[in-house]
Amino acid sequence: MGFPHKPHPKETVVLSQYFGDADARTYKGWTKRGGYQALAQALKTDPVAVTDIVKESGLRGRGGAGFPTGLKWSFMPKEKKKAHYLCVNADESEPGTFKDREIMRWTPHALLEGTAIAAHAIRAEVVYIYIRGEFTEPWTIMEQALAEANAAGVFGTIKVYLHRGAGAYICGEETALMNSIEGKRGNPRIKPPFPAAAGLFGLPTTINNVETLAAVPHIITRGAAWYKSLCLSNPKSTGTKLFSVCGHVQRPGNYEVTLGFPLKDLIYDMCGGPPAGRTLKACIPGGSSVPILTREETEACLLDYEGVVERGSMLGSGGVIVFDDSADMVYQIMRLAKFYAHESCAQCTQCREGTAWTTKILERILAGQGKPKDLDLLLDLAENMTGKTICVLSDSCAAPVVSGIKKFRGEFEAYLAGKRQVVMV
């Protein structure tokens, strides 16, 4: 459901069915709508069998990486020697992404139910729900919902903590998130060890995104086969996904579609396309960290993990940022780079220095002081910032720069030739 819009006929409404329905927020309202039946069913099922159902459904991580969820769960030690932890990544900070926020705002119990099922499947004793610091309203709602759920005994003996972030983008990275919960600086950790071996407090941990967990109850009640059947293109991408559309469209918002849905239809049909008189220029399909698509690529792109890769980008978090022909791509890319320069945790050399240097060069180009070699320098820096650091923040800064220069080189060259200068507002 495209809250605040009415659902569009082309949407497949599963997760967003109750967006805008305040009564669904309460425990009572949620159970009235069939909530917590999946949990009851799961608790009667062996944890391994629950994991197998999720594996069979084809559900993949909705936080960005698209790792198969059931497979991730199965990485937890078979023989239980230590306490198991479940982390819920509700630190949705990827620019252009606001789907988890809506899940927590409208259907907090969907998340809690999915969380309880996951905790059962991985045999976790403790759950941490790490909520982005800026999410004031979702925080209040989640607090309330958790209190209700605990009062109703949803989690049994499992201890659930809500943990509030302090505003760092990097804390959405799973190991940085764990450091943050542990009270340390939110720096990503070197892997291995992976969380399933040594995660939060050094104990076996599974970490899942909000949207991923919210999908789990549906899979339990309606079955893996049903979920698997939700597929419009590649069979490796199943189910529905929320796409947060922002930028130059007439009706921005969250839209839920079956994976494999054409990006073109999302932008034009559901969101009404660019404002009147404007044409589509470019699109970032998966949150700010993924390569930019041109109009042609956008219009040919199918929204699933493989389809977007085929067009040269990534599905990522599903944050669709749309640019029309009024957008200054050089400025947009500078703005993205500046974000990463600001958010770099400062551990790895390439990221700490590279994000800032990239930003400086882009600012210099915008100010009309670019040098002929700047584009080659930017591309070389981007190459040096890709695949060489602990986490992918550095890669994320490089991705829009590389794709931007490749696809919109003319705009950069206009600045370099002094034919264009930005009006900084």
Add this chain to the structure above:
Amino acid sequence: MPDQLINLTIDGAPVSVPPGTLVIEAAKQAGVLVPHYCYHPGLQVAGVCRMCLVEIEQAPKLQIACATTVTEGMVVKTQGPAAKSARQSVLEFLLINHPLDCPICDQAGECELQDFVFQEGRQGTRYGEYAKRFNPVEDFGPDVLYVPNRCILCTRCVRFMEDVAQEPVLNVSERGDRAFIGIHPEARLDHPWAGNVVDLCPVGSLLSKDFLHKARAWELDKTASICTGCSQGCNISLDTRDEVVVRVRPRPNLDVNRYFICDHGRMHYRWMNRGDRIEAPLIRRDGELQATDWDEAFDRVVGILRGAAEGRKAVALVSPGASSEALAEAKRLLSGFSWTGAFQVVMGEEAPLAGVPNLALRAERAPNATGAESLGYTRDYAAAIAAAKTAAVVLVLDDPDCAVETDGALLYLGTVLGSDAPCRRADVVLPIANVAEEEGTFVNRDGREQRYYQAKPAPGMAQPAAWVLGQLVDAMGLAGATR
């Protein structure tokens, strides 16, 4: 028995190492130094500088040698184009905000940034004319200055204070390229082992105030020695310039002090450079000590020893900082007498390094008390002083403030004469070398015999105490006497 060794190839050289070895350590065994900054064998792995990226066959991308453990059949390449270009780019990134003030930097000449840029870096910069990041110098503690502009944020200092000293007063403050090493606003870097952060810093960012602008690294001569600050026996290097000790640094010994020394030991060197030394043998002539040559001085000592009646008492009051060799010769020299030997140890506060077992600045502030004890010297100094009153011969070894009074002959071997010290009443004064001027052995508190070497010449005619006493033993015909 250790497990089966793991076999791998590094730059074409086959090596076999125990399981769990890090690639960077295995590479050392293959004779390959993988350039690195954040890695230090005495600290926890951080994996942040990304300098040690190497190619590993079958790995999809470059891996950091400091956090990758060896596997059977692994093929590591450090000199491929991908690894070389990754290192070059890290160096370029590290240099964009570095002030390049090497001419006035204490680290110059022993700086890993200099070394690896020289070895691997680009010609020239592509950074352009941007202003570099600037932060003022900060006073971190009694001996440590922080120069943030030179910092490469390897976090060795942070990890040392956190994991080894276990007094986490340092941190990384701010983020991105604004980051710097911060200190807790209410804390000082005054932990008894804090000085190690200066050694650990691979660049000139953490500096010792004591060594500030004192010498250029390439002017220093380094000599393996043993710290005399306490009974731990930390392995050190005495760094001298123009025959003056200007700095003490730790020398790695995994069994004694790993990579560290305490600040007490680090500062315990100025006395080695004292100018008020005894430079010639002195004998009492006409009631006054007068300079002479070694032959006459030896003759006088032999005369005194021969003149003393057989079977009478002799007392040796020695410094627990004397070498085992000197202590043994002193005992042998007096072997014809009814012998008492004793030493006294200055005591202080014990200061352990929490993260390393059995490593502390020991309360016993002398390097060779165990060696002296094993040779038969006792800690009952008061009894020895009392016995000295009626002894025929009293030998004082390097203990100028020793409150000795005797009716017999007083022989003093020392480096200095206190102005109104009892040793000024000696019949013979023999000038000896100090620890920096001789070679010898100390036995630490755990019974470990450790050798130290000569770092600079002794002044004037001074000679190592072991040599002086050995000459006397020969002259007395006691060379065969048991010790």
